[in-house]
Amino acid sequence: MEKAARPVLIVAACALVDADGRVLIAQRPQGKAMAGLWEFPGGKVEPGETPEETVVRELGEELGVETKTACLAPLTFASHAYEDFHLLMPLFVCRRFWGVPVPRESQALKWVRPQRLRDYPMPPADAPLIPFLIDLL
Numbered sequence: 001m002e003k004a005a006r007p008v009l010i011v012a013a014c015a016l017v018d019a020d021g022r023v024l025i026a027q028r029p030q031g032k033a034m035a036g037l038w039e040f041p042g043g044k045v046e047p048g049e050t051p052e053e054t055v056v057r058e059l060g061e062e063l064g065v066e067t068k069t070a071c072l073a074p075l076t077f078a079s080h081a082y083e084d085f086h087l088l089m090p091l092f093v094c095r096r097f098w099g100v101p102v103p104r105e106s107q108a109l110k111w112v113r114p115q116r117l118r119d120y121p122m123p124p125a126d127a128p129l130i131p132f133l134i135d136l137l
């Protein structure tokens with residue numbers, strides 16, 4: 001019998017880039033799925049939101065960073081089958097933002113050169129995104 005189709009979950013994520021060309025990653029807190037893995041800030045696209053609006057909201061909620069949808073450039077996307085859902089995750093790049101990121105949800109934060117991203121365990125969906133950041137930066 002064919003497997004039941006997984007629901008597609010749309011998550012919008014963002015690579016914040018600093019003046020040195022480093023990218024911000026955040027460690028998923030204990031208690032969440034994939035705890036301890038490093039990810040790009042972002043979250044589920046809520047009904048009525050564009051992916052860009054999701055990123056702007058999540059950067060504010062998770063990091064206290066302000067930006068605008070016009071400051072987000074699409075870079076690539078992840079499409080990955082997890083056990084319970086299929087993740088579709090556009091990845092935006094943002095170089096223009098206001099404020100210094102602070103962990104609002106007790107997550108660890110790190111600015112990392114794209115070439116070093118592989119030193120940080122990330123969710124399996126994220127691995128194919130890294131070469132795009134290396135190329136860009």
Ligand SMILES: Nc1nc2c([nH]c(=O)n2[C@H]2C[C@H](O)[C@@H](COP(=O)(O)OP(=O)(O)OP(=O)(O)O)O2)c(=O)[nH]1
Nearest residue numbers: 011013032033039040041042043044087123125126
């Ligand atoms: N933000 C983000 N999520 C990612 C990345 N890679 C990846 O597989 N994901 C997955 C993890 C989660 O299943 C989903 C993001 O959902 P989320 O952050 O809104 O939700 P969550 O699992 O933290 O939990 P909750 O807010 O529902 O409590 O996408 C990534 O680089 N960034």
